[in-house]
Amino acid sequence: MNDGRSPSLSGGSFDVFPVVVDRYVDLEPLPEARGVADEVVTLLASLGGVEQPWAMDGPPGHDAVLARLAQWSDPPAARSSVLLWLGHGESDGTSAWLAVHGSRAPMRGNGTALNPVTFAEHLTAEWLRRGVDPGAWTLVVIEACGAATFVRNLARELYGYDTPPDRLALVGVGADAGEARLGEFARALREALGSYTDLDTRIRIRDLVERLRDRLAPGRAIETDFTGAMDLVRPGLPVLGGGTTVEEYTELRAALGALPEDERGHFLPRARGGEGGEIAWYFTGRAEEQRHIAQWLRRGTAEHPARDAPSGASGAGMLVVTGRPGAGKSALLGQVVVQSDPNVRRLLAKSGLLPEVADRMRPPDHAFDVVVHLAGLTVSQLVARIDSALDAPRVGDTRGAGAAEPAASVKVSADSAHAAHSPPRSPHSPPDVEHLLARLAGRGSPFTILLDALDEAVEPVAVAESVLRRMAAIPCCRLVVGTRASSTIGLDDCEPDSVDEDLLDALGGADKLTVIRVERDPEAVFGYVRARLGSLGEAGQGGGRFTDDVVTEVAELIRDQDREFLFARLAVHEIAARPMLLDATRRPALEELLSGDHRRLFGHAVARLGGLADAHEPLLRALALARGRGMPRADRIWSTAATALAAPGIRIGEREISRLLEDAAPYVSLDAEHGQTVHRLAHRTFREFLSPRAGDG
Template sequence: MAVQTFSEPARPSDHDAGKVPETEILPEPAWPRLSFASKYAAAVAHSLGPLRPEVPSVVLDGTKDVIEGHLSTALETAGATGTVVIHILSHGRLSNDNRLHIAATESTQYVGTMWDVSTFIADLEDKDRPNPSPNVLLFLDVCHAGGALSDAFLRTQQEDRKVFIIAACPRDENAYAGNFSSVIAAVLADAARNGLGVDPSVPYIPLEKLVWEVRLRLNALSGDRAQSVYTGAMDAATDLPFLRNLVCPQDRADLPTAYKDRAFRELMSFVEGAYPSLDLQHYLSRVHGGVGADLDPEHCHFAGRSTQLGKLARWISGEADAQVPLVVVTGEPGSGKSALLGALVCCAHPYLARQLHTVVNRIPAEHRPPPTDHIAVVHARKRTLNDIVTALTQQLHLAHPQTGWTPHRLIEAVADLPSSPLIVVDALDEATERTSIAAVLLTPLARVRASTVSGRPAGTPACRLLVGTRPWWKQLGLTPLEQAANELGRIDDLDTVPTDTLIQDLTSYLTALLAEAPRYTNKVTLRGDLARAVAQALVKGEDRGEFLKARLYARHLAQRGPTDLAGIGDAARGAPRRLRDVLQLDPSADQAWVLPVLATVAWAEGEGMSDLLIRTIASAFDPNGATPTPEEISAALAQGTFYLRSSIDPEHRTTLYQLFHQGLADDLRNNPVLDAEPPT
């Protein structure tokens, strides 16, 4: 609702005028006309429409009675969502007791003639109301709008709050020229068009994300007349159905397979909540052989590495090398380190082993470690020493000491445990503080023995420590860990596997991947011969990472591979010799902005980049220096989804993107622009 025109000030009647000297008759001051009000009110209603189940109405130039009547009707007919969205654009003034009043069409500048919005809000928040209020989202575009958030309102517990206010300015500042309403209309329009980058699995736009977008754009728009959004905490409104996320399909049938499968979704949700540092998506994407939206819980393509699996399974179970405290699995990017560790984790973790039958049954029984009750698993990518310590203490269910955890206290606590836990730390080379993690935590853990308190035999290793990292010991500052592994345990280097064995493993892996492709479903001989020919070509590449290249090239073959034996030679010759060659074989990489977007995401830190940040940076990787539109970025992310993995920002619930494999990220960081000609 908006008030654009205000009544002329009341003049005294002739009768009254005759009783008072003319010099003492002062007309009540009028409010200036807001010529922009009707335009912006209509724009907000238009943008809000697709996001709400009801059709928004516009009340223009209402009296106090009309305003109160429309609001009462809206509250009484809140509908199935139990929510109401209100937008108000007018003049505002604070009373002497700091209560916010808003001008109706008949109001003058005296607060007694204005509508008391503070009383309206207090009534909605009253727990003793005969009829409980629906949840209300209130956009206030008036001067002193922040006055609606009284001290008493701000003290209300979030979970008990009924009204969520987004104010155009703090209580001691002014709002100008409808700027706030203009921004609200634009942000709501973008929310309807692209969901503001909110993840497709989130059905409603989180208010924190909405506020962030409004604040960002209003700050850029205000200029000399600075204006800043004022609001209370919005945490409790994260899941309230105020604004639909239209990117989230209503029947959710169009979501990726990993989202559609309820059991799988619940598993992911449980693990992410209980053990976020485990990063189940990371391991499953490696073991399943799927990427991003292609991650399919119904299929697992893990193959090969039988020798390494068998040795590690016997070590984990205690059947062999019981006195070995440390095993480090190394290999170049794409050699299959995480797939190997992921397979072991899915079998050895008691909860995962019960849920992930597809993975467990893919591992030969003789190479399958039994579930172990004492296990902690951490994907170390982008994590600090403190992150690793915290993750291990939580997963091992260690009692929190009064003085807090330190690496030394964790090591002592592990030594005091009555049984030896299995600790898995993958992607150590990608950790933020890898040198400290290796020197201060992992190496001492490998060297410590069970204490007398533990009740275990003297000299027993305190734990079994399994670490995955690239073998760049000196370059990465991991020399102490290398020395400990050579002295106390062993290093399983996947790059030293005999060529014949590697070809055999790659052939098995490719065969499993191609078996899922419709063009090879009934062509057993063709896919077997094709897999072997491609495997033989991959081992002759210019760089390592044969399993990663196999995984990516199999996708190309599934779509454009030969359909008869005569085409196998050409397919083998077209196998990528370098990791970056895979992108040149993918038609989606030729689509506008796909490669600049992937090159941008290669630099993602932490949990990843939002689409807004990607759009800001992507032009740096465009040969012409052009600036992409939000629609072009959305299209590029959709085209390049195979190469991406995503997570959800816990604050704004937006989708964060990173490349699915660090090897690809490293390659694109070093070579952000592809060669002019594809490999031959």
């Protein structure tokens, strides 16, 4: 089967074989074809594609093309690949042919063009080589007139063989009638790759084909079983640009790309303060809170020795950042995370994306050993995350991964002493709580963790009581926890006379914890709104409506509502979407928009979004039903759920999702799970607003 050649199992890269037929005897030349191929090769290179050049003497005639196909189908070792054909073609609606240099029109029956039978022979030969690698896949792309019919007939030929190929996709771009427009596949690929976020570190080839299919017009995509196919691996790098030099941009990508997933996907966007994808940092205020957090984190360092920590410990305990929903807890903690990384801090400041802060407001460099966003996590998932972090070397630690002081040098608290006697953990089972506590108790060096969104964990009280509270009792551990005080109070609920603080109680009780309460800050809201709307005016948006006087007046109006930061952010987005509200004649409508609570403001947004596209509301309603960390876009999971909730006849696919994410940016959160992006509504109140309607219609 392999003629004695040893297969090389597929890794992160794959071969790209362009077959560009751009010169003809009797047909018009295609001078743009080479440039189109180069664009596709560049796009695929971002996923690990490596071009295999076509060393051709003379024109791309019949023999040269067959030799190129043989080069592709008979590699020295099994591997994944993309075959890209660009050129002229012809179809009568039933049959189809691909032109080579000497082809004559009409091609039917004259023997001068390539037919699906010949192409299928090469695909079968390629499968005989590739089949020994259970992860290797092949993508064949044909862009020519009649390509959709050609790949349909090609698939029919392949499945007439005894051993048809698996892990194969055939993509045909080009209608049977009319002239083909070269570049349609490049456009579709560019849009499909753009639909992934920097949190998508792995892309399943089947999902990529699905996203291409929705963007091919005209075109056809046919795929076989992709079970076991190797994923495309890409770095999860936050892309920043606009006003940044190439040197700074490259350095910034390297610095941010080294951050853990939670910091990239959750904290950096919140510290930025702007909506998703914007290159501007609008965090403002909270100076006193930043100072308190920095001071607490410095306790027990060489600069500020701990006086109240147990013997042998360094600043043990827990700091809780709490406040009403939407008060800006995550933004504050995100700012702390960014300020604790000197490389990111320096580069963002150099790029004009982050204002300088006073030293007293800045935490120690590399203050956190691990940063965790708790939304959608169970106890076991959290324990596994922290256990894994214990194996990673701390920045500046030269002792290597998992290094720790002898256990004898640590005094273990009564609450965790029994953990030191836990049996060894099986490498095949998730780490349990007792084993984690034993590992932490065996460290002599400090271990500092920042955890946000405790109230959004799957089991918030269990996480607080069985994990966080017990960790904080270990002398070397320090925890910074962001959470609502109560699991029952909603975004627009009035404060009751006697507040149920069940989450603070589960963490140990407000009277025994260091607690920072993030209160409403009208002046910080004013500064945020003024900066945010002012930037829209500077960008030329709103038809000249965002003048200094108008921006100041609106900022005062929003400030005087005495609401949380979230309200201000949502109000800004609605005004940006409807700048005519700033006209003097529309002032009553603006005041009506701002006179309600978060739910009412979100209701205005849902009504506006529903008027923009029929698919918007069912897509949002699907997110309201999401569980865990969110709804995956991959494998059509989100679009399928939304279609089930939509009115009959409404088609929801990739393009509809992309448009929603543009139109509803502040209402949808990004997160990562298993190397892919998931989406959810940004706040629980939004889910509550939409969930009761999930059964309508």
